[in-house]
Amino acid sequence: MRYIISGAAGFIGSHFCDRLLDEGHTVIGVDNLITGSLANLAHLRRNQRFELREQDICKPLQIDGQIDGVLHFASLASPKDYLDHPIETLEVGSAGTRNMLEIAREHKARFLLTSTSESYGDPAVHPQVETYWGNVNPVGLRSCYDESKRYAEALTMAYHRVHGVRTNIARIFNTYGPRMQLKDGRVVPAFLDQILRGEAITIFGDGSQTRSFCYVRDMVEGLYRLMQSDERYPVNLGNPHELTILQFAEEIRRLTGSNAPFVFHALPEDDPKKRQPDIGKARRLLGWEPKVELEEGLRETHRYFADVSAVLV
Numbered sequence: 001m002r003y004i005i006s007g008a009a010g011f012i013g014s015h016f017c018d019r020l021l022d023e024g025h026t027v028i029g030v031d032n033l034i035t036g037s038l039a040n041l042a043h044l045r046r047n048q049r050f051e052l053r054e055q056d057i058c059k060p061l062q063i064d065g066q067i068d069g070v071l072h073f074a075s076l077a078s079p080k081d082y083l084d085h086p087i088e089t090l091e092v093g094s095a096g097t098r099n100m101l102e103i104a105r106e107h108k109a110r111f112l113l114t115s116t117s118e119s120y121g122d123p124a125v126h127p128q129v130e131t132y133w134g135n136v137n138p139v140g141l142r143s144c145y146d147e148s149k150r151y152a153e154a155l156t157m158a159y160h161r162v163h164g165v166r167t168n169i170a171r172i173f174n175t176y177g178p179r180m181q182l183k184d185g186r187v188v189p190a191f192l193d194q195i196l197r198g199e200a201i202t203i204f205g206d207g208s209q210t211r212s213f214c215y216v217r218d219m220v221e222g223l224y225r226l227m228q229s230d231e232r233y234p235v236n237l238g239n240p241h242e243l244t245i246l247q248f249a250e251e252i253r254r255l256t257g258s259n260a261p262f263v264f265h266a267l268p269e270d271d272p273k274k275r276q277p278d279i280g281k282a283r284r285l286l287g288w289e290p291k292v293e294l295e296e297g298l299r300e301t302h303r304y305f306a307d308v309s310a311v312l313v
């Protein structure tokens with residue numbers, strides 16, 4: 001099969017390229033490198049079945065030849081990045097999604113949208129199940145991300161209903177692992193970077209807000225299975241093991257043998273207080289659930305960031 005994948009140089013996108021190539025497919029990656037990194041694809045430089053186009057998907061793109069699947073990963077997924085670039089974030093979720101859907105329609109290819117747990121906003125239902133419509137502040141700081149992804153979901157459903165495109169929508173919950181950007185502000189790289197530098201660990205708010213962390217290998221498996229399914233409505237993918245941020249910080253300290261102190265900062269606006277995926281639907285439809293324990297995933301991620309930091313020094 002010949003696939004096109006937006007956001008190929010990003011964290012999850014680059015891992016998904018690896019998976020497609022491992023399965024014997026041909027991959028055209030597209031990325032404008034606003035948050036992605038060529039280093040994430042360096043190992044594919046000589047792979048004959050992989051090609052990278054440095055291009056912004058918000059502008060129409062011409063793809064010749066057969067395309068069997070269009071995988072839309074491009075997005076500014078970290079709160080720091082989307083707060084720095086709110087207009088680009090809205091644009092990639094709207095115009096970018098439209099352009100990718102157009103490719104799928106023209107080529108009669110299947111289409112996967114990587115959406116987000118942020119579709120639920122600061123959820124009033126816990127754990128979050130796909131039938132919950134969410135609690136999103138449409139004009140808050142996070143709205144550029146949340147609303148662009150909600151629009152992208154609506155557009156994907158419209159292309160399915162109007163044009164019969166075979167679509168899938170994944171709602172990705174917090175995911176971590178190698179190839180995250182060390183300085184993207186998200187909690188896993190932030191804490192590991194602080195520990196590696198011997199700095200204090202920054203806890204936002206009182207640390208009682210919760211998250212559930214999925215290792216990237218599990219996420220890729222879930223996405224790969226979803227991409228082959230006939231489910232058109234959103235499917236949550238994430239790890240249901242929920243921790244407060246304070247518990248999470250303690251766990252990272254324990255695993256890395258660090259005794260870095262905690263320092264408390266103000267909680268960012270609209271930071272969701274609780275987040276845990278209900279993955280009953282993914283279990284039923286895809287026979288999928290996360291397998292990698294937090295301890296194992298954090299060890300691998302710590303090793304990766306230690307190597308990256310060593311290069312940066």
Ligand code: UDP
Nearest residue numbers: 079185186187188190202203204209245271
């Ligand atoms: N967080 C924190 N310290 C940091 C970075 C993040 O306490 O240095 C918190 C943040 O307030 C949020 C959680 O960790 O409650 C996860 O943040 P992240 O930016 O990774 O992603 P989010 O789940 O908010 O999209």
